[in-house]
Amino acid sequence: MANETHPQSATPGAAYARFHQRSLTDRDAFWSEQAALIDWHTPPTQVCDYSNPPFARWFVGGTTNLCHNAVDRHLATRGDQAALIFVSTETNQERTYTYSQLHAEVQRMAATLQSLGVVKGDRVLLYMPMIPEAAFAMLACVRIGALHSVVFGGFASVSLASRIDDAQPTVIVSADAGSRSGKVLPYKPLLDEAILLAAHKPAKVLMVDRGLATFTRVAGRDEDYATWREQHAGTTVPCEWVESTHPSYTLYTSGTTGKPKGVQRDTGGYAVALAASMRHIFCGNPGETYFSTSDIGWVVGHSYIIYAPLLTGMATLMYEGLPTRPDAAIWWSLVEKYKVTVMFSAPTAVRVLKKSDPAALSRHDLSTLRALFLAGEPLDEPTAQWISQSLGRPIIDNYWQTETGWPILTICNGVEPAPSKFGSPGKAVYGYDVKLFDENTGEELHGAGQKGVVAIEGPLPPGCMQTVWRDDARFVNTYWKSIPGRMVYSTFDWGIRDEDGYYFILGRTDDVINVAGHRLGTREIEESLSSHAAVAEVAVVGVADALKGQVAMAFVVLRDASRAEKPEDALKLEGEMMKVVDEQLGAVARPARVRFVAALPKTRSGKLLRRAIQAVCEGRDAGDLTTIEDPSALYQIRDLLAPR
Ligand code: AMP
Numbered sequence: 001m002a003n004e005t006h007p008q009s010a011t012p013g014a015a016y017a018r019f020h021q022r023s024l025t026d027r028d029a030f031w032s033e034q035a036a037l038i039d040w041h042t043p044p045t046q047v048c049d050y051s052n053p054p055f056a057r058w059f060v061g062g063t064t065n066l067c068h069n070a071v072d073r074h075l076a077t078r079g080d081q082a083a084l085i086f087v088s089t090e091t092n093q094e095r096t097y098t099y100s101q102l103h104a105e106v107q108r109m110a111a112t113l114q115s116l117g118v119v120k121g122d123r124v125l126l127y128m129p130m131i132p133e134a135a136f137a138m139l140a141c142v143r144i145g146a147l148h149s150v151v152f153g154g155f156a157s158v159s160l161a162s163r164i165d166d167a168q169p170t171v172i173v174s175a176d177a178g179s180r181s182g183k184v185l186p187y188k189p190l191l192d193e194a195i196l197l198a199a200h201k202p203a204k205v206l207m208v209d210r211g212l213a214t215f216t217r218v219a220g221r222d223e224d225y226a227t228w229r230e231q232h233a234g235t236t237v238p239c240e241w242v243e244s245t246h247p248s249y250t251l252y253t254s255g256t257t258g259k260p261k262g263v264q265r266d267t268g269g270y271a272v273a274l275a276a277s278m279r280h281i282f283c284g285n286p287g288e289t290y291f292s293t294s295d296i297g298w299v300v301g302h303s304y305i306i307y308a309p310l311l312t313g314m315a316t317l318m319y320e321g322l323p324t325r326p327d328a329a330i331w332w333s334l335v336e337k338y339k340v341t342v343m344f345s346a347p348t349a350v351r352v353l354k355k356s357d358p359a360a361l362s363r364h365d366l367s368t369l370r371a372l373f374l375a376g377e378p379l380d381e382p383t384a385q386w387i388s389q390s391l392g393r394p395i396i397d398n399y400w401q402t403e404t405g406w407p408i409l410t411i412c413n414g415v416e417p418a419p420s421k422f423g424s425p426g427k428a429v430y431g432y433d434v435k436l437f438d439e440n441t442g443e444e445l446h447g448a449g450q451k452g453v454v455a456i457e458g459p460l461p462p463g464c465m466q467t468v469w470r471d472d473a474r475f476v477n478t479y480w481k482s483i484p485g486r487m488v489y490s491t492f493d494w495g496i497r498d499e500d501g502y503y504f505i506l507g508r509t510d511d512v513i514n515v516a517g518h519r520l521g522t523r524e525i526e527e528s529l530s531s532h533a534a535v536a537e538v539a540v541v542g543v544a545d546a547l548k549g550q551v552a553m554a555f556v557v558l559r560d561a562s563r564a565e566k567p568e569d570a571l572k573l574e575g576e577m578m579k580v581v582d583e584q585l586g587a588v589a590r591p592a593r594v595r596f597v598a599a600l601p602k603t604r605s606g607k608l609l610r611r612a613i614q615a616v617c618e619g620r621d622a623g624d625l626t627t628i629e630d631p632s633a634l635y636q637i638r639d640l641l642a643p644r
Pocket of ligand 1: 299375519
């Protein structure tokens with residue numbers, strides 16, 4: 001669907017090329033037009049302040065509020081329209097909140113947070129399952145100018161503790177339990193343990209009691225949301241007008257070092273970027289229903305379960321449960337029931353559906369659905385082919401990261417429809433000056449088909465990370481390289497660009513792995529395994545997996561090798577080590593296998609050869625081994641994995 005303001009040109013792709021070009025060469029005028037998509041309390045006086053690279057400040061001088069734009073703004077025209085549709089196949093609940101009801105709930109939550117002492121600039125950490133109160137809490141935070149910091153519910157106490165220490169929240173909002181496949185997963189014991197481990201102690205913990213699990217309350221600290229909600233019936237809490245550059249949230253993500261980074265997002269730039277993305281990329285319209293199957297603990301959940309659909313005046317479907325329960329048709333039945341027009345998921349979910357019941361789609365009327373967007377991990381051709389044939393709708397791959405908050409590469413069908421190429425997420429999105437650089441020489445690669453590191457020349461467009469929370473130096477040192485006259489942001493992905501400007505993503509350049517679309521740092525998993533008393537040394541690598549894209553594989557050198565000599569002992573020890581990861585980081589980070597080896601392959605200077613281990617695990621050539629200290633370490637891994 002072409003946007004009427006960008007008529008299609010005679011040469012396919014030319015209209016989009018002009019649009020993209022203008023976003024870079026006439027940047028301020030371009031983004032000033034996009035800024036009109038949201039309400040401003042005070043209009044900005046400057047579109048982009050890039051006087052202190054790489055720090056970009058968007059819509060300077062403007063004041064606005066994310067919650068106003070996502071909720072209040074729609075009350076006059078769509079107060080009775082669905083805003084949040086909550087479906088849980090875990091607890092068999094289904095409930096629709098209109099914009100007016102959402103407005104009331106967000107204010108009750110905002111008033112509660114204020115009663116508990118939260119003021120503008122404070123952080124509120126959310127450790128919650130996919131329930132409406134999580135959405136209320138996020139919107140309530142930004143309503144009062146507090147920053148939310150959502151920690152994925154699948155993370156366990158050590159992961160949570162490190163995020164508590166970094167975010168230093170005044171209040172933590174949590175719930176008694178989540179549920180997966182009908183099994184109750186208590187949250188409160190993990191939270192209590194995390195608070196014990198953390199140096200920072202929140203003043204209050206606000207508990208949403210779903211009645212799934214009993215839990216103990218810490219007197220003076222733990223508060224019951226139901227009681228506060230009752231007390232704040234009808235309370236109005238005005239939106240706090242904040243500077244466009246005021247941070248709206250932090251979201252932790254993994255990198256090369258063990259310590260997760262707090263990605264800090266602004267307010268005005270983020271609102272504009274998301275509203276514009278809904279128009280130019282996702283083509284969602286007010287009054288329609290958007291269904292993103294992600295989790296609010298991830299960036300897709302922030303941008304495309306909560307903010308972008310609501311900023312657009314759409315209804316957003318929030319789903320708690322598995323894609324295959326009660327059966328593999330559940331998502332499609334929701335598409336039919338709620339007349340979903342735009343859907344967003346991940347390749348892993350599609351692979352799971354295909355495996356469970358490939359015919360499930362045909363049982364439902366999916367005529368409202370215009371496109372399925374997939375992101376988070378590479379989209380393999382068989383998966384793309386199967387879903388596109390089954391759905392008979394465009395499948396639109398999009399590549400981005402927690403850091404950017406919205407797509408870097410995709411097809412912008414709202415600007416000019418264009419064909420997809422299998423294996424490619426698409427072209428550089430407007431606002432992003434995407435480049436490829438040679439890893440060794442640092443030279444920009446201009447030619448088609450050359451492999452390089454995907455990079456973005458500064459300034460990053462609106463909506464991308466402002467900095468690493470409380471650590472500007474880490475932001476600069478981790479992501480940016482200075483080349484004469486300009487600064488370039490690394491995405492830490494390998495890529496190739498073809499002669500038509502389509503990019504192909506070839507995997508990470510760092511020690512980050514992608515398991516079922518979840519980004520995990522191998523160093524974090526190594527640190528966790530190392531805390532087991534039997535471990536002397538450990539290496540974790542990501543290995544290709546037909547279902548999950550990648551899985552983590554751990555290779556451990558034991559302090560006492562005899563402990564794993566008998567197969568039954570090795571199996572027992574492996575189980576113990578997996579349990580350590582489950583308890584510390586969460587089952588999401590659990591290695592698929594823990595194998596015991598006599599030594600780990602290293603360079604003569606002692607650097608672990610993770611890439612060589614990974615290659616051997618995937619049955620590939622391990623590459624140049626001239627620097628390896630002891631090749632037998634690698635051979636042992638190869639022999640261990642060889643089919644018997
Ligand atoms: P996250 O920050 O969790 O969204 O993970 C971002 C990383 O996931 C990227 O740096 C890529 O390595 C990978 N990724 C995300 N989307 C895609 C995609 N469409 N194709 C290939 N890799 C992707």
